[in-house]
Amino acid sequence: MSVALYWVVSPTSELCNGLGLLQTIKFAGLSKSRSLMRNKRIKNVGKRHKCNSCNARADSRSKLGRKSEVVSRVVANPTGELALSSEQLVYNVVLKQAALVKEQIKAKEDNEAKPDIVLPVTLGLLSEAYDRCGEVCAEYAKTFYLGTMLMTPERQKAIWAIYVWCRRTDELVDGPNASHITPKALDRWESRLEDLFNGLPFDMLDAALSDTVSKFPVDIQPFKDMIEGMRMDLKKSRYKNFDELYLYCYYVAGTVGLMSVPIMGIDPESQATTESVYNAALALGIANQLTNILRDVGEDARRGRVYLPQDELAQAGLSDEDIFSEKVTDKWRSFMKKQIKRARYFFDEAQQGVTQLSSASRWPVSASLLLYRQILDEIEANDYNNFTKRAYVSKSKKLVSLPVAYAKSLVSPSRNGALSKAMEV
Numbered sequence: 001m002s003v004a005l006y007w008v009v010s011p012t013s014e015l016c017n018g019l020g021l022l023q024t025i026k027f028a029g030l031s032k033s034r035s036l037m038r039n040k041r042i043k044n045v046g047k048r049h050k051c052n053s054c055n056a057r058a059d060s061r062s063k064l065g066r067k068s069e070v071v072s073r074v075v076a077n078p079t080g081e082l083a084l085s086s087e088q089l090v091y092n093v094v095l096k097q098a099a100l101v102k103e104q105i106k107a108k109e110d111n112e113a114k115p116d117i118v119l120p121v122t123l124g125l126l127s128e129a130y131d132r133c134g135e136v137c138a139e140y141a142k143t144f145y146l147g148t149m150l151m152t153p154e155r156q157k158a159i160w161a162i163y164v165w166c167r168r169t170d171e172l173v174d175g176p177n178a179s180h181i182t183p184k185a186l187d188r189w190e191s192r193l194e195d196l197f198n199g200l201p202f203d204m205l206d207a208a209l210s211d212t213v214s215k216f217p218v219d220i221q222p223f224k225d226m227i228e229g230m231r232m233d234l235k236k237s238r239y240k241n242f243d244e245l246y247l248y249c250y251y252v253a254g255t256v257g258l259m260s261v262p263i264m265g266i267d268p269e270s271q272a273t274t275e276s277v278y279n280a281a282l283a284l285g286i287a288n289q290l291t292n293i294l295r296d297v298g299e300d301a302r303r304g305r306v307y308l309p310q311d312e313l314a315q316a317g318l319s320d321e322d323i324f325s326e327k328v329t330d331k332w333r334s335f336m337k338k339q340i341k342r343a344r345y346f347f348d349e350a351q352q353g354v355t356q357l358s359s360a361s362r363w364p365v366s367a368s369l370l371l372y373r374q375i376l377d378e379i380e381a382n383d384y385n386n387f388t389k390r391a392y393v394s395k396s397k398k399l400v401s402l403p404v405a406y407a408k409s410l411v412s413p414s415r416n417g418a419l420s421k422a423m424e425v
């Protein structure tokens with residue numbers, strides 16, 4: 001009982017080390033202040049992308065603005081009921097987050113913003129909480145932490161707080177105590193999330209996020225959806241098709257993109273719509289997660305998990321047994337080539353959005369995109385043996401990528417008018 005309870009309270013012991021009794025202190029009264037985000041028009045966009053390897057489900061999110069297309073994405077499930085496709089479900093969250101940004105700016109323009117009510121007693125603890133988030137980030141994601149150094153202190157702290165919450169959430173199902181995690185524990189984690197969005201954080205790290213969501217226009221839905229992804233991981237180990245996999249990738253990684261953009265900010269010179277930038281952010285999460293899945297095929301299979309779409313495996317003449325046998329055959333190579341092509345397609349979608357971000361946020365995003373994308377090259381270099389060889393990007397390649405990413409991050413949206421236009425058409 002104590003172990004289970006501990007994990008409900010404190011999902012990652014490493015993350016909470018040193019917090020001691022402070023974990024049970026509640027930080028009440030953190031106010032909801034109105035945001036700093038600039039206004040971005042939300043326009044329907046209707047670009048149709050052609051990606052041969054992706055079939056219908058890997059379409060660009062940015063195409064989905066028109067009502068007729070929305071309707072076409074309502075599909076019948078086996079019981080004959082009409083259901084939304086994963087893409088449409090996810091797209092609704094994108095619209096909601098983009099609208100929230102617009103609403104916050106309007107409130108600011110109309111002077112409806114509520115003043116900050118921060119109790120003096122919480123200030124010191126809050127700054128300690130953010131410092132701890134920074135430490136965790138530095139420990140778990142060194143390159144990314146380095147990238148946050150260019151951001152303004154407000155943005156830097158906020159992104160650390162989000163990183164820590166995501167890491168703790170992932171550790172619930174992926175960490176050393178994962179076997180103790182039940183759906184009930186995830187429900188408890190979700191009610192803590194609701195509390196912290198209402199200004200009632202449970203522990204110090206929650207307090208940092210509570211403060212962050214009171215300052216930036218971050219919607220709760222992507223956070224709830226990440227927890228939903230963890231629920232999915234508890235009960236599901238196979239994905240019928242790419243539609244099912246897409247939803248999982250959105251839950252566990254696309255959500256990160258949606259959480260991060262309101263913090264990172266969009267460049268004031270950007271001509272792209274808010275929605276298209278969020279679509280690019282979503283695409284980066286999907287691309288990262290697809291890459292993660294392709295890298296970890298063998299490791300996941302040894303845990304009884306196959307994240308690859310079952311229908312596509314069958315079409316390639318492959319089954320779970322071929323994966324468990326860990327043999328790299330021509331069938332496997334050709335199947336993998338298609339999966340890699342799809343992941344690259346999502347990276348390309350994301351790439352377009354990076355230049356639209358505020359200048360100081362471009363470098364960490366560009367670096368993470370370049371580094372994660374190279375894992376796909378490494379899978380190819382390993383002759384598609386992702387059963388027994390782990391594809392990784394060497395330190396020297398990482399070192400080369402950082403200045404490359406930096407150079408790319410210097411390109412501002414104004415010098416990239418054609419790209420902004422391409423994102424809108």
Ligand SMILES: CC(C)=CCC/C(C)=C/CC/C(C)=C/CC/C(C)=C/[C@@H]1[C@@H](COP(=O)(O)OP(=O)(O)O)[C@]1(C)CC/C=C(\C)CC/C=C(\C)CCC=C(C)C
Nearest residue numbers: 163166167170253256257260281285288289353364365368
């Ligand atoms: C600059 C940057 C990368 C910012 C994101 C910061 C942030 C809040 C990260 C949280 C990441 C996290 C801990 C997620 C929990 C779920 C998880 C672990 C997802 C996997 C990440 C890779 O981790 P790892 O290789 O350690 O995986 P293992 O657990 O070891 O298997 C994911 C594959 C996905 C994470 C998703 C992103 C980093 C998406 C980032 C997207 C943006 C920042 C949007 C950028 C905006 C535009 C317009 C392109």
Ligand SMILES: [Mn+2]
Nearest residue numbers: 170171173174
């Ligand atoms: Mn993980």
